[in-house]
Amino acid sequence: MESWWQLGEGSGQWYTEFKPSEVTCPFCLERGNFGIVSHFEKKKPNDEKKKLNFDTYKCGNCSGFVMVLWSAGDRLHDFRVLPWPLKLSKAPEEFPADVGRYWMQAHRSLSEENWDAAAVMARSSLQIALRSFKAEGKNLKEEIDSVADSGLLPPIMKDWSHNVRELGNDSAHPEPGQAPTDPNDANDIVQFMDYLLEYLYTLPTRISKYQKRREPK
Numbered sequence: 673m674e675s676w677w678q679l680g681e682g683s684g685q686w687y688t689e690f691k692p693s694e695v696t697c698p699f700c701l702e703r704g705n706f707g708i709v710s711h712f713e714k715k716k717p718n719d720e721k722k723k724l725n726f727d728t729y730k731c732g733n734c735s736g737f738v739m740v741l742w743s744a745g746d747r748l749h750d751f752r753v754l755p756w757p758l759k760l761s762k763a764p765e766e767f768p769a770d771v772g773r774y775w776m777q778a779h780r781s782l783s784e785e786n787w788d789a790a791a792v793m794a795r796s797s798l799q800i801a802l803r804s805f806k807a808e809g810k811n812l813k814e815e816i817d818s819v820a821d822s823g824l825l826p827p828i829m830k831d832w833s834h835n836v837r838e839l840g841n842d843s844a845h846p847e848p849g850q851a852p853t854d855p856n857d858a859n860d861i862v863q864f865m866d867y868l869l870e871y872l873y874t875l876p877t878r879i880s881k882y883q884k885r886r887e888p889k
């Protein structure tokens with residue numbers, strides 16, 4: 673986005689109204705329990721239809737406040753919230769529920785500095801994602817190769833997947849006296865997982881939203 677006037681134009685959420693149910697309270701993590709406190713608008717100087725909405729909401733659970741800037745286009749709206757929850761409360765909507773569960777636990781393990789757990793969770797998240805794409809094989813190595821051979825993963829993503837697998841393997845199949853997972857490795861493996869899931873789920877979702885937007889009204 674190059675200008676705030678592009679908010680809600682071309683990408684965002686369906687429908688042209690912002691709903692507080694889309695926001696999680698950054699303080700108590702309750703979702704969508706908000707009452708509006710103030711609302712201001714600014715219209716685009718050369719386009720009366722386009723406006724930016726400046727709302728303040730109060731959480732009905734903990735009485736914290738959030739500021740929401742939102743705007744709508746023809747079919748979509750988009751928004752930015754300040755402040756945002758520092759603890760992850762929800763996986764991206766386009767992830768299947770089981771993948772998202774492991775994804776979230778991998779990130780939470782990182783933030784709590786549980787490096788072994790982060791590596792195992794990232795590895796499991798990768799495995800369950802590949803299985804949702806009909807991976808075949810008797811171990812994760814073969815499953816990665818089978819999905820890559822089907823053409824779904826380009827070579828660089830195949831290499832990444834094997835990196836995640838190798839980094840997570842030690843923690844998933846520990847030996848007595850095993851050294852703890854290196855924090856840098858744990859951070860890398862979770863980042864690799866993020867790239868992969870973005871490629872497998874987020875990118876196709878964004879492309880399909882783009883195609884729907886291009887359909888005649």
Ligand SMILES: [Zn+2]
Pocket residue numbers: 697698699700701702731732733734735736
């Ligand atoms: Zn709250």
